[in-house]
Amino acid sequence: MKIVAFSNLxxxxxxxxxxxxxxxxxHRSTVSVSKRSIDVVGSIVGLCILxxxxxxxxxxxxxxxxGSILYVQKRFGLRGQPFYICKFRSMVENADxxxxxVPNEAQGxxxxxxxxxxVTRVGRFLRRTSLDELPQFWNVLRGEMSLVxxxxxxxxxxxxxESHHWQRLNVKPGLTxxxxxxxxxxxxxxxxxxxxxxxxxxxxTPLYDLQIIGKTLWIVFDRRGAY
Numbered sequence: 001m002k003i004v005a006f007s008n009l010x011x012x013x014x015x016x017x018x019x020x021x022x023x024x025x026x027h028r029s030t031v032s033v034s035k036r037s038i039d040v041v042g043s044i045v046g047l048c049i050l051x052x053x054x055x056x057x058x059x060x061x062x063x064x065x066x067g068s069i070l071y072v073q074k075r076f077g078l079r080g081q082p083f084y085i086c087k088f089r090s091m092v093e094n095a096d097x098x099x100x101x102v103p104n105e106a107q108g109x110x111x112x113x114x115x116x117x118x119v120t121r122v123g124r125f126l127r128r129t130s131l132d133e134l135p136q137f138w139n140v141l142r143g144e145m146s147l148v149x150x151x152x153x154x155x156x157x158x159x160x161x162e163s164h165h166w167q168r169l170n171v172k173p174g175l176t177x178x179x180x181x182x183x184x185x186x187x188x189x190x191x192x193x194x195x196x197x198x199x200x201x202x203x204x205t206p207l208y209d210l211q212i213i214g215k216t217l218w219i220v221f222d223r224r225g226a227y
Contacts, residue, residue: 090123149174
């Protein structure tokens with residue numbers, strides 16, 4: 001059983017990040033003890049759940065399709081710091097190489113296809129239930145992500161960023177956020193996602209994070225807006 005090792009991967013410095021990003025005022029959520037406490041407690045709970053379901057999910061992935069159990073991808077977090085996220089693999093092996101063959105149903109910098117042929121049978125179930133996201137609780141515990149924040153962009157996204165896009169990286173990326181509880185995969189316009197990211201930054205409080213976490217759990221159990 002092959003498992004991708006990701007703890008030793010070290011992102012290299014990226015010269016795409018504008019100097020102006022570091023000149024933005026530090027968002028209050030990034031220094032909040034309350035937010036970090038919620039993240040630590042939540043990530044420990046999440047990792048306990050991961051420990052319980054890891055073997056059954058791993059076996060299902062291996063029996064369904066060839067390839068690794070985990071999918072590792074470079075993303076960009078707070079103030080453009082690169083890091084690696086880890087998910088349960090929900091697509092065929094080498095899916096990134098096949099991306100150009102799949103039509104993009106979204107607008108702007110986000111990529112979506114409701115019937116993406118690269119997604120495996122087990123992968124569709126993992127996505128509908130959000131079980132594919134469980135390994136990212138490790139990123140939260142490490143402090144690279146938060147339970148609540150903005151969606152962490154990929155490298156091909158940030159290469160196309162315009163000046164106003166960079167502000168979304170003034171908070172930590174999150175497992176969930178304003179975008180997920182406002183429509184999730186049903187939102188196909190990147191500028192609308194950006195608007196929701198800025199809305200989260202403006203409205204943020206520790207209590208607001210708890211409200212979003214509660215809404216997220218309801219949506220996950222209801223399986224709305226995911227594919």
